[in-house]
Amino acid sequence: MTEQTTAEYIFPTYKRWPITFQAAAGSTIEDTDGKVYTDLMSGIGTVNFGHTHPRITAAVKAQLEQGWHASNFFHYDSQKQAARTLAELSGLNAAFFANSGAEANEGAIKLARKATGKTTIVTFHQSFHGRTTGSMAATGQPAVHSGFGPVLEGFTYVPFNDITAVKEAVDQNTAAVMLEIVQGEGGVKLGDAEFYKAVEQVAKEHGALVIVDEVQTGIGRTGRTFAFEHYGMRPSIVTSAKALGNGFPVGAVLAEASLVDAFGPGTHGSTFGGNPLAMSAVNAVLNELTEEQLAEVSRRGEAVQKKLNEALHNNPFVHEVRGLGMMIGIECIGPVTDIMTKLRSDGVLVLNAGPNVLRLLPPLNIPDPLLDEATDQLIHILQAYAEEYA
Known part of the structure; x- marks a missing residue:
């Protein structure tokens, strides 16, 4: 050597x-x-x-002295508080906590397929959803896929901001349409207001869900808590991470009430997801969001x-x-x-x-x-x- x-x-x-x-x-x-x-x-x-940030740092330090992990077999008041606040801010009903945006997007993909019984996820060219196997497959950038063998099946990629392409791609086997409101890694690209609403309508007509990836746009970055609020959308699933803990590793899957039963005991999990340190950071961040x-x-x-x-x-x-x-x-x-x-x-x-x-x-x-x-x-x-x- x-x-x-x-x-x-x-x-x-x-x-x-x-x-x-x-x-x-x-x-x-x-x-x-x-x-x-x-x-x-x-x-x-x-x-x-x-x-x-002094108040966020103080919250994490205080939790550090009380303990930072006991597993999700325990109830955590801080986790319940974070879930409740995120539900109120997003208009959704339940949260699953993970450790990153990629993990959150993996959870969203699993939830959409489990809840609908369908397999195909429609995503967009130049999108970015992560580098784990599922989130990489959801990403509409060939360079991200290159060199890793067969990409996980079940994803269809269409041009962003092209509702005609969405209509052609969505069918009765579509579990969800997954999109970013602003494509961050894809060049800070925005769609038209009509496009976002049309995506919801097309998905609804075919019994598909809408997943909005707010990993980069969420928690105030665009002037709203979540970017989808700018366009009056009501997505079924929203993912968040990055700024959710002000840089402390944490991610979240937020979902509407009709999807809660699809993630019953044993269907999904995370050893460190929702741990007390992360939850102390999340709650402190959300307290700062006015x-x-x-x-x-x-x-x-x-x-x-x-x-x-x-x-x-x-x-x-x-x-x-x-x-x-x-x-x-x-x-x-x-x-x-x-x-x-x-x-x-x-x-x-x-x-x-x-x-x-x-x-x-x-x-x-x-x-x-x-x-x-x-x-x-x-x-x-x-x-x-x-x-x-x-």
């Missing part, structure tokens, strides 16, 4: 940046060299209330989009600025890797969503001066890059 560096003992599944994490607070991250970065990615849309704050997310998101559009509308490298709330994509005509590198050098962290889209997911409570400064830096670099690119 040849001598290895420490990094080589970790599977190289991530294209890691040349940054070693030291600490984080609010909307900033500090590396081991003492450099401080403005975080416009929120841990890939997880720390919606910022890093080390109508006033959601209104601010919408206002600030619209302001950032307006600022970007006004500054970049003549930029030959920028094709479009789009988004919903504090989930914003800047589609460019070429790869954005160099832009991200330049921003990191200037102390601003952003994500991509595919090769040509910059994705902004700042903490919902990022201070205005910090957000303005980071947005100005982004505009400056895009303008300078356009001149070089031309």
Whole structure:
């Protein structure tokens, strides 16, 4: 065996940046060299209330001292509280708690098939639902499937925002139509309001369910608790994770009352799902979610989009600025890797969503001066890059 560096003992599944994490607070991250970065990615849309939020941190610390695991053979008041609050916020009736978005989506797929007795799930091109076997199969991106042998059967992929394609794909064997309101990994793409309502109607006509994946859009990211609320939808199943615990590992499947009996004793489970530490984080997060704050997310998101559009509308490298709330994509005509590198050098962290889209997911409570400064830096670099690119 040849001598290895420490990094080589970790599977190289991530294209890691040349940054070693030291600490984080609010909307900033500090590396081991003492450099401080403005975080416009929120841990890939997880720390919606910022890093080390004092009340969320205090809640988890308090539970840590009382115990962090006893198994789901026990009742947990904190789990009941989280389920009740999520039911009230979503308009649904029951929750199953898991550890991640992928697990939540696996649970949603199982629930839809078990409850309907049908097998096919219709999903969309450029969707992303996770990397476990079932959630990977639900994902409409061939690159995510590549190299893993036969993909799990029972999934049909159609173009996003194309109701004609949905009508052609849904039939009497369709258990559910599964969609994101905003395709995050797929390029921060939104559908039309008519599309979402039509999806519900088509599903209803064929006795199929509607699963809305809110793993990235949920818990206030778009200016509503859940993004489906923008369009008056009433999905049968909703999945959540990421920001649900402000970065603490947790996921949830939320479902309507008619589906509760399908998940009876022994049908599904999770050793760590719904553990007291996760539930303390969830309840603290939901306590922070207020109508006033959601209104601010919408206002600030619209302001950032307006600022970007006004500054970049003549930029030959920028094709479009789009988004919903504090989930914003800047589609460019070429790869954005160099832009991200330049921003990191200037102390601003952003994500991509595919090769040509910059994705902004700042903490919902990022201070205005910090957000303005980071947005100005982004505009400056895009303008300078356009001149070089031309």
